[in-house]
Amino acid sequence: MKLFGSPGSPYVRKVLVAQYEKNIACEFILDRPSDPQTRVPQYNPLGKVPVVLLDDGQSLYDSSVIVEYFDGLGSGARLIPDSFVERIKVRQGEALGDGIVDATVALTHDSRYTKDTDPHSTWYQKQLLKINRGLAELESLVKKNSFCYYNQFSLADICAGMALAYLDRAYPVLNWRHQYPGLHTYSNLLFLRPSFIKAYPKET
Ligand SMILES: N[C@@H](CCC(=O)N[C@@H](CS)C(=O)NCC(=O)O)C(=O)O
CATH class of the missing domain: 3.40.30.10 (Glutaredoxin)
Incomplete structure (x- = not known):
C-alpha cells in the first residue's frame, strides 16, 4: 500500500x-x-x-x-465510533476541522492567485470569520475535556489538531493560542501524541 x-x-x-x-x-x-x-x-x-x-x-x-x-x-482504538450518534458527532468534528483548514487555505494560498489579499475586503473578512467561529466552536468542545467528544481521542481530534497546526504554519499572525486559551491547553497535550510528533516533524 x-x-x-x-x-x-x-x-x-x-x-x-x-x-x-x-x-x-x-x-x-x-x-x-x-x-x-x-x-x-x-x-x-x-x-x-x-x-x-x-x-x-x-x-x-x-x-x-x-x-x-x-x-x-488497523489495530488500536477506533477513530470513528461504531455507534450512530457518536459517529455523527465525530464526523461533525471532522467537518469543523476540515472547514477551518479550507478557509485558511483560501486566505493564505488561494488569495495569492485571486489577488484578493486585502485584509479589509469583504471576502477576506468572511474567511477570517469562518476560522474564528470554527475555533470558538472547537474551544467550547474542549473546555471541560481533553478531547472533542466523549473524552476520547477520535478523528475529530485529528482534524482539530490538523487545523491548529496548519494555522501555526500558514497564518501565524492569528495567534490563536492567545485568543483561545482552552485550545492552547488542549493542543499542548494533543501535539505530544507520538502520531502527531511523527506526522508534524519540526520544520527547519
Ligand atoms: N477534500 C480533500 C482535500 C484535499 C486537498 O485539497 N488537497 C490539496 C493539498 S492540501 C491538493 O492536492 N491540491 C491540489 C489541487 O487541488 O490541484 C481531502 O480531504 O482529501
Whole structure:
C-alpha cells in the first residue's frame, strides 16, 4: 500500500496521524500535484492528495475515505465510533476541522492567485470569520475535556489538531493560542501524541 502526498499538505498529515494511530504499514511516496510529472491524476481524477494506492491497484481518496479505511483495517482504538450518534458527532468534528483548514487555505494560498489579499475586503473578512467561529466552536468542545467528544481521542481530534497546526504554519499572525486559551491547553497535550510528533516533524 502506498500513500501519495506532499508532506506540507494538512490533509496528508491528517491521514498520516490516522496511519500512525492505527499502526498501518504504508509507504509514503512524495508527489506534489503542482509538479508537471505528478502521478496523482492517475489515481485520483480530482488530482488531489492524499491518495492511497492499494496493492490490488485500487485507489482511495479523499482523506475522509482513507481515514475510514485505515480505521477499519488497523489495530488500536477506533477513530470513528461504531455507534450512530457518536459517529455523527465525530464526523461533525471532522467537518469543523476540515472547514477551518479550507478557509485558511483560501486566505493564505488561494488569495495569492485571486489577488484578493486585502485584509479589509469583504471576502477576506468572511474567511477570517469562518476560522474564528470554527475555533470558538472547537474551544467550547474542549473546555471541560481533553478531547472533542466523549473524552476520547477520535478523528475529530485529528482534524482539530490538523487545523491548529496548519494555522501555526500558514497564518501565524492569528495567534490563536492567545485568543483561545482552552485550545492552547488542549493542543499542548494533543501535539505530544507520538502520531502527531511523527506526522508534524519540526520544520527547519
Ligand atoms: N477534500 C480533500 C482535500 C484535499 C486537498 O485539497 N488537497 C490539496 C493539498 S492540501 C491538493 O492536492 N491540491 C491540489 C489541487 O487541488 O490541484 C481531502 O480531504 O482529501
